[in-house]
Amino acid sequence: MAEVQQSGGDSGKKGHQKKMQIRVDFTPMVDMNMLLITFFMLCTTMIKSQTLTIALPTNEKVQNEENMSQASADDAVTIIIDAKKKPGPTPGTLVVDSVNGNVVNEIYYYDGKPGGEAGMLGPGGAILSQNNNLKKSDLLSDEVNSVGDHKARGIRQIIQERNKAVLEKVTALKKDLADGKFGSLETKDEREAAMAKYNEAASKVRKDENIKKPVIIIKSTPEASYRGLVDILDEMQINSISKYQIDNLTDVDLIMLDDYRKNHKE
């Protein structure tokens, strides 16, 4: 291909002329191209970042008590993210994952009010350990059995239990989508239209005031890592939680955490 053959047209007559063969060696060209490709491959970002949108309430103090929306104790679930600390004489040193060097987070949760109806603090500020309703959980991915069924574990299972009513409806909608009840899924356009209809219906279910659903309050200790927060926000998305909020840790929460650790030494 890289050769040009010259057949000497009238070589016969004018004595002997050599057949010329011109070959272009492309090896250096290929070398150079490879270098350039390597450069571009290393310098580009192929994957675009994803985003997670969150909305927080304003910092302004609400003057009017009536305007404050209070989560009822039945529905409220508080999740506390804390960093795992090394036990022993130097408390405060964080446990770091030996494989990827990440801070290890622990997940705690409690239902309703801290310490239940009776409260955490007795007369004179005494700590009532027996009222501590804090429980420890884990961030675990789904367990998949041999048939391919997913089974939620850890904190996801807790959230799913609380949000059963909504999840059942969303699962039904998902099935409808798969069955083609939102329109055909044949072409790309049709699929997008069906998805849009599904999303609308699902968001209606999530926001339906008549369905009993939990209000999740996310709290985090200062030491816990940002990854833990994003993980929990992810769980909200996965489990179709419409009402959740990031809140500040209160003193009672800290007392409960301390108390829990004191009573549950590993």
Place this chain on the structure above:
Amino acid sequence: MGRVKIARKSTFIDMTAMSDVTVLLLTFFMLTSTFLSKEPTTVVTPASVSTEKVQETNVLQVLVSPKGQVWLTMNNDTSAQWSNANMRVALLDEVTKLYNESHKNKISFTAQQKQAFSKLGSFGVPLSQMGEFLDLADQQEGLTKMDQWLAGEDLNPNHISGIPISKENSDDNLNEFQLWVKAARMAGNDNLSQAMKDGMGVAIKADQNTSFEVIHMVMDNLQTIKQNKFTLLTALKAGGE
């Protein structure tokens, strides 16, 4: 017994096809590449199942280092009126105005300094040092020095890297980080203002191991200036749900 004759073959390998392929690949990479912009600190964003793609234009990106330093990057749309350079100058003018309203030490920038600012990638030095910082652009090896300053590798201990973002904030005395965000909202670019209102216009990019304390401080700062909606930059979690 005749001897087997081995024909002499040329070892010349035709590289033309190979060359064709490499040129194609090269073209592909050249056309699809968007270069990594140089950032003062390298962060690994946490993984999430969210598949919402990040907006490429009209975004004010807040880069947060694990130590709590904050830098800003602004990406604009390509409209003629609000090109990157125009928008940057408008932002600097606006933040100067806001700063002078609330501080005794007035600041001002020359046309040359504004020019230098419009060419910056990320920015993040205290406003009182901004003039000195921008003057570096005209010096020899100034750009390298600016990068070093931004990354906190400057030898001069007076050179502070990162936008001041102190914890105590009240409505009447905003810190410089809040001034910048507010200035971006008020700089006159309606597209950016709208994006910020929707929450897509402000993106927080932080390392996954940053402590919640630092993140909370940034969020709290944004909440105080009523920037209640914003996005967190995440990477796609492998495996999905």
